[in-house]
Amino acid sequence: MYSILICDDQPEIVGALKLYLAPEGYTLFTAANGVEALSLLQQQDIQLVLLDVMMPQMDGITALAKIREFSNVPVILLTAKSEIEDKVLGLTVGADDYITKPFVPVEVLARVRSQLRRYAHLGSKPQSPDVLCVGSVYMDDAARSVTVDGEPVSLTPIEYSILKLLLQNPGRVFSTKALYEAVWKEPANCCEGVVAVHIRHLREKLEINPSEPRYLKVVWGQGYKLEGGI
Numbered sequence: 455m456y457s458i459l460i461c462d463d464q465p466e467i468v469g470a471l472k473l474y475l476a477p478e479g480y481t482l483f484t485a486a487n488g489v490e491a492l493s494l495l496q497q498q499d500i501q502l503v504l505l506d507v508m509m510p511q512m513d514g515i516t517a518l519a520k521i522r523e524f525s526n527v528p529v530i531l532l533t534a535k536s537e538i539e540d541k542v543l544g545l546t547v548g549a550d551d552y553i554t555k556p557f558v559p560v561e562v563l564a565r566v567r568s569q570l571r572r573y574a575h576l577g578s579k580p581q582s583p584d585v586l587c588v589g590s591v592y593m594d595d596a597a598r599s600v601t602v603d604g605e606p607v608s609l610t611p612i613e614y615s616i617l618k619l620l621l622q623n624p625g626r627v628f629s630t631k632a633l634y635e636a637v638w639k640e641p642a643n644c645c646e647g648v649v650a651v652h653i654r655h656l657r658e659k660l661e662i663n664p665s666e667p668r669y670l671k672v673v674w675g676q677g678y679k680l681e682g683g684i
Contacts, residue, residue: 456570457481457499461491461514462506462532467555471504474559475566486510488517495525502569504553506532507544515543522548528569545682551590561662565590568604586621589682591660591669593621602660612637613656620670620680629677653678 460471463486472482483498485491487509494500503521507514518529531544531552541552550572551565568590584596590603595618600607609617615637620628628636634645653672657664669680 455479455481456501457483458566459483459485459491459494459498459500459503461485461488461503461509461517463487463509464506467506467532470557471562474557474562478563478566480566488512488514488520491517492520495521495527500527501573502566503527503529504532504566505529505549508534515547518544518549519547528573530565530569564603564605564662568601571601571604586618588621588624588680589669591617591621591680593618607659609656609659612652613659616652616656617660617680620678623680625679625681627673627677627679633678649678 458475458480460468460475460482461484462468462471468484472484475482483494483500485494488505489512491503491505492512495503505514505518509517514531518531521527521529528550529548531541531549532555533541533544533552534555544552550569553562553565572592584594586593586595592601593599598614600609600614600617616633619633619636620626630646630649631642634640634642634649638645653670654664657667657670660669661667669682671679671681673679
């Protein structure tokens, strides 16, 4: 079974996470700051780290940067809803995902399982060119399969083609016209409604909360883009 390190200076947060994760059979280690987390990672065989951003002695971002000097272990940041800049910086430094406080147990478990599956399947091996990934959205184009947070997602051919295009161009904004012509392979005439319907259906399949999407987003007046969960 996998070993998980929970690093947070608030005992109640650590207690809650242990309550969610212990029934799954994981071996759990705890630390109260980045210094303790680094020490445990160098002493124990740990497969995933839940890392708080705001901590004494050594904050989570600094600890993450040091972790990435010697390990590719999956790291999920624990952040407050207002810590947008920290989320962006953390993902830039090398975080694999983040969870916003207060936690929803089902989301914690989904994200932990997703990262552990990814680590188990890919480890330190080079990623196949057929595998496309943004955040916890994975597409294996050779197998024509898609997973989100480690769970399989069933897509129509058009939905699959839209998602593949967006995964190949993370962060790029596609206008409705450009998206239609790239996917449907025909001139875009009165395509706004058609594209909007497919985007809505795709979002319902990818997002935990489609009304507040983490991945598939509208850039008002410009089009659509896929980004890594910010």
